[in-house]
Amino acid sequence: MEAMATVMQKLRERSMMSTSNSNETNKLGETKCPKCFGMEVVFSHKDDDGYEIYIPCVCRDRNAWGRRFKNALIPEEFVHANLENYQINDDNQREMFDLTAKYLESFPADRKALQKEGAKNFGFTATIGEQRIRALRPEDRSEIKHKHNNFGIGKTHLQIAMAKQLIKQGFNVFIVSDVTFMDEMMNAKRMNDDGETYNKMLSSVLKADVLVWDDIGKAKPTEAKEGLYYTIVNERYKRKQPIIFNTNEDKSTLADRIGYAANSRLLERGQGEYYVIETEGIDWRLKK
Structure with missing residues (x-):
């Protein structure tokens, strides 16, 4: 059982390098992110010309996981x-x-x-x-x-x-x-x-x-x-x-x-x- 636990720990660490973790409901996209309301981007700042700059929201990775899971x-x-x-x-x-x-x-x-x-x-x-x-x-x-x-x-x-x-x-x-x-x-x-x-x-x-x-x-x-x-x-x-x-x-x-x-x-x-x-x-x- 100890060997099995070691294997599982290695696989968990590897998966966490590729995607951020959250609860299962959020991973499957069943609730909208309160930060971006499902848009997957959030406002960052305005550049020198006054254009608004948006960056990926933290929910993007877990939503991508949810889509891959469903697909x-x-x-x-x-x-x-x-x-x-x-x-x-x-x-x-x-x-x-x-x-x-x-x-x-x-x-x-x-x-x-x-x-x-x-x-x-x-x-x-x-x-x-x-x-x-x-x-x-x-x-x-x-x-x-x-x-x-x-x-x-x-x-x-x-x-x-x-x-x-x-x-x-x-x-x-x-x-x-x-x-x-x-x-x-x-x-x-x-x-x-x-x-x-x-x-x-x-x-x-x-x-x-x-x-x-x-x-x-x-x-x-x-x-x-x-x-x-x-x-x-x-x-x-x-x-x-x-x-x-x-x-x-x-x-x-x-x-x-x-x-x-x-x-x-x-x-x-x-x-x-x-x-x-x-x-x-x-x-x-x-x-x-």
Whole structure:
């Protein structure tokens, strides 16, 4: 627990270097600043020619944090997820937490550094994927599923906590849930608006500093979806823009869901630290 406290203190100090702190209500923009009344600038002085000079209000940084928080589209059930309230119940969850903290500590300090240096992808995969388990004989399926369970072990909680930490540090984060996102993209593609809606949605995913992709590979695979997976993963790969993802598939079955080219880029090891690990453990949602 002492080591965990040390990690948390380091991450708090890092986030405070990027943004000023206030209560949660103000961060989310739910109240107007009494100094600038929501304008985010305050009068400073008049120059020699009599022109009024305004400077940024102290609320600007925290309001920017609030906008990034809202734009990230954090799922309602994970609004309160953070590293402090992540429950570590076994060695697997300890390993997941430690890798998460290590990744955050090594992440570029700000947007300028990220654009220059880039960052690696981060991911939690299954030891034995859902599709591999489904292919087993019914009499074998239950035992393997229990032994190598990948559900309810806290993958999404940790990655939403990562997203919130990076938002505090000034990064634009965008969060998608695989099935919902892929369905919306396919629907947008069929709209009769010359691709306006589709391209707008695609732009949000490609331009975000950090893309958090929950349950990637869950959507029913089609040729069109495989092409979309490749477009997103490849474009971010070329720009060295990180994808933080989790999946209930293993490294092989994930390729069957999103395509081999996208899978190769998503899971690339490269040089230095590798931030993609296999996970399994007790389904704590069922245990509760």
